[in-house]
Amino acid sequence: MSNHFDAIVIGAGMSGGWSVKELCEQGLKTLLLERGPDVKHIRDYPTATKNPWEFQHRGEMPHKIQQENPSIARCYAYREDNAHFFVKDTEHAYIQDKPFDWIRGYQVGGKSLMWARQTQRWSDFDFEGPARDGFAVDWPIRYKDLAPWYSKVEKFVGIAGNRDGLDILPDGEFLPAWDLTCVHDHFKQVLKNHFPGRHMVFARCAHLSQPQEIHLQQGRGQCVSRTECERGCPIGGYFSAYSSTIPWAEKTGNLTLRPHSVVESILFNPDDGKARGVRVIDANSKEVIEYTANVIFVNAGAINTISILLNSRSEHFPDGLGNHNGLLGKYVAFHNYRAKINAICEDFGDRAVKGRIPTSGYVPRFRNVYRQETDFLRGYASGFGASRWKEGGEPTGFGETLRDSILGTKPEFKGPWRINSHMMGATIPKESNYVKLDDVQVDDWGMPLIKISMDYDENDEKMIQDFFIQFTEMYEKAGFTDITTRDTKQAAGLDIHEMGGVRMGHDPETSLLNQWNQLHSCKNVFVTDGACMTSTSTQNPSLTYMAIAARAADFAVQALKKDEI
Amino acid sequence: MDRREAVRNIVLASGATIFLTGCADRNVIEFLADGKLKLNDKHLDYLGRISEAFLPIEGVSEKIGDPVSFIMTMVNDCSSTGQIRQFATGFEQYKMLMKESRLKIKKADASEVTTVVQTALEEAAPKEDLIYFISSVRNLSIRNLTSSEYYMTEYREYQMIPEPYEPCINV
Numbered sequence: 001m002s003n004h005f006d007a008i009v010i011g012a013g014m015s016g017g018w019s020v021k022e023l024c025e026q027g028l029k030t031l032l033l034e035r036g037p038d039v040k041h042i043r044d045y046p047t048a049t050k051n052p053w054e055f056q057h058r059g060e061m062p063h064k065i066q067q068e069n070p071s072i073a074r075c076y077a078y079r080e081d082n083a084h085f086f087v088k089d090t091e092h093a094y095i096q097d098k099p100f101d102w103i104r105g106y107q108v109g110g111k112s113l114m115w116a117r118q119t120q121r122w123s124d125f126d127f128e129g130p131a132r133d134g135f136a137v138d139w140p141i142r143y144k145d146l147a148p149w150y151s152k153v154e155k156f157v158g159i160a161g162n163r164d165g166l167d168i169l170p171d172g173e174f175l176p177a178w179d180l181t182c183v184h185d186h187f188k189q190v191l192k193n194h195f196p197g198r199h200m201v202f203a204r205c206a207h208l209s210q211p212q213e214i215h216l217q218q219g220r221g222q223c224v225s226r227t228e229c230e231r232g233c234p235i236g237g238y239f240s241a242y243s244s245t246i247p248w249a250e251k252t253g254n255l256t257l258r259p260h261s262v263v264e265s266i267l268f269n270p271d272d273g274k275a276r277g278v279r280v281i282d283a284n285s286k287e288v289i290e291y292t293a294n295v296i297f298v299n300a301g302a303i304n305t306i307s308i309l310l311n312s313r314s315e316h317f318p319d320g321l322g323n324h325n326g327l328l329g330k331y332v333a334f335h336n337y338r339a340k341i342n343a344i345c346e347d348f349g350d351r352a353v354k355g356r357i358p359t360s361g362y363v364p365r366f367r368n369v370y371r372q373e374t375d376f377l378r379g380y381a382s383g384f385g386a387s388r389w390k391e392g393g394e395p396t397g398f399g400e401t402l403r404d405s406i407l408g409t410k411p412e413f414k415g416p417w418r419i420n421s422h423m424m425g426a427t428i429p430k431e432s433n434y435v436k437l438d439d440v441q442v443d444d445w446g447m448p449l450i451k452i453s454m455d456y457d458e459n460d461e462k463m464i465q466d467f468f469i470q471f472t473e474m475y476e477k478a479g480f481t482d483i484t485t486r487d488t489k490q491a492a493g494l495d496i497h498e499m500g501g502v503r504m505g506h507d508p509e510t511s512l513l514n515q516w517n518q519l520h521s522c523k524n525v526f527v528t529d530g531a532c533m534t535s536t537s538t539q540n541p542s543l544t545y546m547a548i549a550a551r552a553a554d555f556a557v558q559a560l561k562k563d564e565i
Numbered sequence: 566m567d568r569r570e571a572v573r574n575i576v577l578a579s580g581a582t583i584f585l586t587g588c589a590d591r592n593v594i595e596f597l598a599d600g601k602l603k604l605n606d607k608h609l610d611y612l613g614r615i616s617e618a619f620l621p622i623e624g625v626s627e628k629i630g631d632p633v634s635f636i637m638t639m640v641n642d643c644s645s646t647g648q649i650r651q652f653a654t655g656f657e658q659y660k661m662l663m664k665e666s667r668l669k670i671k672k673a674d675a676s677e678v679t680t681v682v683q684t685a686l687e688e689a690a691p692k693e694d695l696i697y698f699i700s701s702v703r704n705l706s707i708r709n710l711t712s713s714e715y716y717m718t719e720y721r722e723y724q725m726i727p728e729p730y731e732p733c734i735n736v
Contacts (some may be wrong), residue, residue: 049725050725051714051717051725052712052723053630053712053713053714053717056638056642057638057639057643058708058712060639060643061643061646062642063642063643064642067645070693103634104669108678131597177729178732179732180732181732181733182732182733184732224726224727225727225730226725226726226727227727234606348733350732350735350736351733351734351735351736352734353730353731353732353733353736354728354729354731354734355727355728355729355731356727356730357730357732392711392720392721395707396573397679397683398618398619398620398675398678398679398682398703399618399619399620399675399676399678399684400621400675400676401622402619402620402703402707403620403625404713406620406707406710406716407625407710407720410720411720411721412736413736461609463624479580508583552708
């Protein structure tokens with residue numbers, strides 16, 4: 001096998017999948033490198049068809065594993081049925097200069113198996129945010145630049161949603177949404193009547209509510225709302241790189257997939273000012289191999305992307321590839337998910353939900369949208385859940401009394417509706433938040449350990465308090481009772497939305513990537529995962545990563561054809 | 566008749582002989598090097614009888630898994646070393662309680678056992694480890710039942726492919 005390719009993509013996750021799909025479709029012989037093992041759609045979903053009673057610990061993670069892996073043990077999605085897809089803290093150590101729970105999925109497909117599948121577009125309220133509010137740097141793109149790529153991605157991925165007509169949350173190419181409950185409708189009406197500018201909509205999600213021809217061509221079928229998505233969906237009812245982009249790229253005949261490939265660095269050629277390839281360490285044999293290519297996409301996941309660039313030192317770039325201004329690894333940020341609110345709804349006692357759906361309600365950002373109205377910058381979106389489930393008998397006493405209390409009656413709808421919302425807050429990228437490489441400690445592959453320092457600030461604390469006040473007011477107006485608020489105080493990281501560190505911008509002095517996601521100072525290297533993000537907004541970012549990756553890949557192909565890179 | 570009186574009656578009725586656990590109380594509960602419990606067959610049999618006394622499920626359905634196996638798995642795998650030791654100490658205290666109450670676990674009626682247990686739980690200064698043991702066996706027995714194939718399919722109507730979604734049904 002030749003070690004030269006037209007393109008190399010580092011990282012086989014959400015954005016890397018889109019990079020290879022686009023590059024391969026446009027005829028580029030592409031090498032896809034993934035540090036973890038291969039995971040094939042359906043074949044490698046060992047728990048997908050297990051019944052709940054077949055799990056030894058009924059879903060609970062053993063104590064020893066939780067103790068040894070405290071970061072992932074705090075993740076809501078880490079369970080007995082999908083633990084095999086999570087990177088153990090013990091297997092890939094990192095240094096927490098400040099507490100940071102880093103949730104990772106090192107396998108072909110990355111975290112696209114375990115994601116929450118929420119797919120809300122950004123708007124110009126997001127892209128124009130830094131310039132308007134005076135933080136970070138101005139995005140070099142606007143919504144109109146990305147809109148056609150959102151559409152392209154949405155059509156291929158399959159997004160269930162409604163056309164809500166909100167400027168804060170642009171509509172897209174939607175499959176039919178599921179109907180929400182009567183309590184959702186009630187809350188929606190309360191917002192409409194009493195809180196101008198606030199909305200509750202169906203949370204757009206990457207599920208095939210009504211598959212189209214393009215989805216059937218991918219071998220995917222209609223979502224049946226099992227809501228066991230994190231185990232892997234044999235139907236392909238939701239989008240993942242496993243079921244969709246990577247097999248699609250393979251079908252072109254242009255993809256070479258190499259799992260177990262730890263990218264040590266990107267190799268720079270000072271003669272032409274371009275990257276010439278990558279140096280890879282085989283994860284098992286530790287053999288060092290070099291691959292060359294005309295163009296390189298870095299999609300290793302924000303923090304790993306930063307670390308690869310930082311480790312790509314040369315005489316020309318002694319502080320890391322493209323790091324001509326010392327900003328590489330700085331201005332990293334995340335989403336503030338600390339605030340939760342719960343309540344009960346005593347109304348609608350004669351109504352209940354049958355079956356399940358894979359999403360919930362979504363309250364788009366309403367703070368500081370058209371003008372600055374609070375003493376904190378930006379704002380938050382929120383989920384809105386309303387559910388009512390059948391309750392079994394309350395276990396009482398011992399012996400036959402206990403047995404009869406459980407088995408005497410079948411579970412039925414007797415309790416109230418349970419209401420919950422969780423804040424999804426923007427954080428402000430700061431220079432003091434960073435990802436660095438340790439000077440001394442290395443991992444099993446000789447790579448410097450990654451050091452992470454990210455933290456909340458006063459803006460985040462004020463936002464949490466505002467969320468509590470605003471949602472308490474909205475809940476009360478809706479007639480909800482027993483309202484309780486909770487600040488989880490969780491460390492950064494559990495949002496699993498790390499962003500920035502290789503930010504886009506107009507000015508090479510204050511940013512690392514241009515409007516096409518090329519490194520300003522090494523034009524054949526593109527970064528199109530979370531690391532490229534200039535600011536965070538409030539929406540779940542994966543859809544935006546995918547759109548950015550598709551757009552940049554198309555640009556790269558055209559530029560190669562014109563011999564411009 | 567209050568519970569204390571019931572216990573007294575049980576003790577009187579069962580005579581002065583200590584039947585309690587057969588050979589089980591002559592064996593010391595062992596721990597493996599990793600801190601997990603190692604129960605011999607008699608202990609396991611005894612634990613099964615306790616679980617059955619707390620939550621009688623014999624003959625209910627073959628689709629309910631063995632509670633002893635589940636309890637041991639959960640205690641050993643999903644508890645801290647301290648909790649495992651607490652469970653073991655509580656187990657010994659439980660055996661002692663039965664012994665003091667003159668109850669023979671193999672013959673005692675489940676209601677007699679539970680009366681003793683409930684009385685012990687209502688003591689002015691109940692033993693913490695004993696409470697932990699009783700709570701653990703009771704809770705895990707419940708969980709074994711309510712997460713079983715029997716309960717999930719017959720009571721929860723669980724299906725791998727759920728019924729079609731309807732957002733607002735009348736109930």
